[in-house]
Amino acid sequence: MTASQPPTTAAELRGAGLRVTAARVALLETVRHGDHLDVEAIASGVRERVGHISLQAVYDALHALTTAGLIRRIEPAGSPARFEGRVGDNHHHVLCRSCGAVADVDCAVGDAPCLTASEDHGFAIDEAEVIYWGLCPACSTVSSS
Ligand SMILES: [Zn+2]
Numbered sequence: 001m002t003a004s005q006p007p008t009t010a011a012e013l014r015g016a017g018l019r020v021t022a023a024r025v026a027l028l029e030t031v032r033h034g035d036h037l038d039v040e041a042i043a044s045g046v047r048e049r050v051g052h053i054s055l056q057a058v059y060d061a062l063h064a065l066t067t068a069g070l071i072r073r074i075e076p077a078g079s080p081a082r083f084e085g086r087v088g089d090n091h092h093h094v095l096c097r098s099c100g101a102v103a104d105v106d107c108a109v110g111d112a113p114c115l116t117a118s119e120d121h122g123f124a125i126d127e128a129e130v131i132y133w134g135l136c137p138a139c140s141t142v143s144s145s
């Protein structure tokens with residue numbers, strides 16, 4: 001093993017203090033290769049890699065990896081939770097009200113948090129969570145024609 005190689009998924013799990021299981025490795029890879037997947041899509045991705053796994057086991061693994069900071073959970077109001085592998089940069093999301101499409105939105109200005117609260121109530125704020133809602137290009141074309 002040479003020092004120049006990127007850490008394997010298993011090594012990242014160990015580095016985060018997690019026990020390495022085939023399901024967790026498959027789940028982390030599924031989330032990273034996907035695009036803001038919901039739990040159902042993640043479960044089917046994991047099953048393609050390691051065979052049968054219960055939905056409860058998928059939830060447990062998602063919880064462990066989210067807590068460890070390896071994946072990020074976004075919870076749009078009234079929409080199923082999504083998971084992504086892009087963590088630690090406080091980027092935001094734009095969601096389509098009609099079809100549920102999600103896209104990343106980088107911080108508008110400066111470093112996180114990119115939104116300055118008008119009143120911080122004495123808190124040391126380090127993150128802003130913003131979801132922009134609207135219609136994606138495909139859906140806005142449909143509704144305007
Ligand atoms: Zn749409």
Ligand SMILES: [Zn+2]
Pocket residue numbers: 036084086091092093103104
């Ligand atoms: Zn994202």
